[in-house]
Amino acid sequence: MVACELKPFDDNMAIELVIERFQQICPTINKLTSFCISSETFKKETPKIYSKRATDEEYEKMMPNELLLDTATWFRLYFVGKPYVTMIGSLKKNNESFGIISIVQETSKEGLLQYRIIIRSRKYGQAKYTVLESKAKETLSQSISQGTNRRSLSLPLLSKNYDDNNTRHLMRAAILSVCPTLDLRSFKELSSESTITTGFENDLIKYDELQIPRHYKFGVLSIKSGQTTEESWFSNTGLSKDLEDFLNIIGNKVELKGYKGYAAGLDTKTGESGEHTYISKWKGYDITFHVSALMPLKVNDKQQVLRKSHIGNDIVCIIFVEGNQQFNPNAIQSQLLHVYIIIRPEAINNKRLWRIEVIKHKSISQFGPPIPMPPLFNDQDLKRFFTLKLISAENAALKSDSFFIPNNKARLSLLDQHVENGLSFCSLEMHSLIEKPKANHTKSHLLCKATTATKERRELNITTSPSPSKSRSTTLLNDFKKGFLRKKNEDSKLKTIN
Secondary structure, three states, X not given: OOOOOOOOOOOOOOHHHHHXXXXXXXXXXXXXXXXXXXXXXXXXXXXXXXXXXXXXXXXHXXXXXXXXXXXXXXXXXXXXXXXXXXXXXXXXXXXXXXXXXXXXXXXXXXXXXXXXXXXXXXXOXXXXXXXXXXXXXXXXXXXXXXXXXXXXXXXXXXXXXXXXXXXXXXXXXXXXXXXXXXXXXXXXXXXXHHHHHHOHHHHHHHHHHHHOOOEEEEEEEEEEOOOOOHHHHHOOOOOOHHHHHHHXXXXXXXXXXXXXXXXXXXXXXXXXXXXXXXXXXXOOEEEEEEEHHHOOOOOOOOXXXXXXXXXXXXXXXXXXXXXXXXXOHHHOOOOXXXXXXXXXXXXXXXXXXXXXXXXXXXXXXXXXXXXXXXXXXXXXXXXXHHHHHHHHHHHHHHOOHHHHHHHHHHHHHHHHHHHHHHHHHHHHHXXXXXXXXXXXXXOOHHHHHHHHHHHHHHHOOOOOXXXXXXXXXXXXXXXXHHHHHHHHHHHHHHHHHO
């Protein structure tokens, strides 16, 4: 314990002042008992002092502060299963920025008609709007009186679910109310029926929800007294009593061979990754732990490539300290590991508690739940806090420049492919409208052909939807661009003549 010359606490002292006094004492104590080393690259999280710990009910209601489900699942929640319309075209007059717009009419909780809109583009990512019908009517009235966007508003929508021309006009007016510079005449349209038939709906769901991790994987690395290098850490084999108890608290042991759940890249057929691992679940999310000490030890491999190939490719790693050795994150060579959560068993009054510290890359913003002071947990509180901290750590890291920039670049490339595919599907739908419908109102030959292709791919366990060949898609996109520019030039000539 650290000596302190602060005056004794008065019984009537306000709780805020008591906490302030503790804050003066605890940084010194925490520094002496820290088991991780900060640096210019990795910064340690400072524990917070609370008047009381979270209850079981409060832990149950907690959500990782970086987990934004609703914004990414708009399409799944509010569009799928409803008669929405998807529009594909240029969001700028220079025809350089193509995007995909989805719009659906719905009734709000207050009983008012409204339009929900998603705009997917390179510049804005995913922009989401909710426009009341009154606002759409106001935009429609202004556009007609001013003569602006009149032709854009009068064009018919393809969706067969909206037979009322007024509804069609209001849907376009709702889009123009949030994006007044759009020329909707340049957009191709796809009905909800065709997006389902062609598999384009699944493409949009996957694209929107790419930012939501469906599974989580975390490394577990143990260090012992006197071990200061990653070679020695990755060479530790077997579970101590404390480490095994800790793993049983945060997860469940499973046999890898024949395991059908999320294995996070671990071999489930030949035993190459070891015989067992630990898994867990949290609110429907699968969690798998890469436990280094449970993976096979290669005697002649100083770097233990097999173990590091898994843990070195994780984003968050648990460091289990067995002894008094401090952990230096700079000793591990990895481009992906950005957060380390250090845990150490301690005996206090003949009772085992768990000390937690967090050290993160400087590019990552602070994430919750905050570590309390003192940072000690019993078995019951450990799992609830620890799981939330792990998930928040990875979600926060994914929002840092190290991950967001390359992930967003890949995502935008995928958007370009979806635009090309969507234009091809629009072409299929136009053919279906031109063809004479049969008496039993069956789908057109082309759409049936797309449906057959979808079923064949599913039988072959191919999860991607039937996409047109890249050469054909690119040709359609180029034709679309030429047509847009031609229309733009014709409009310019008409203005000159007038």
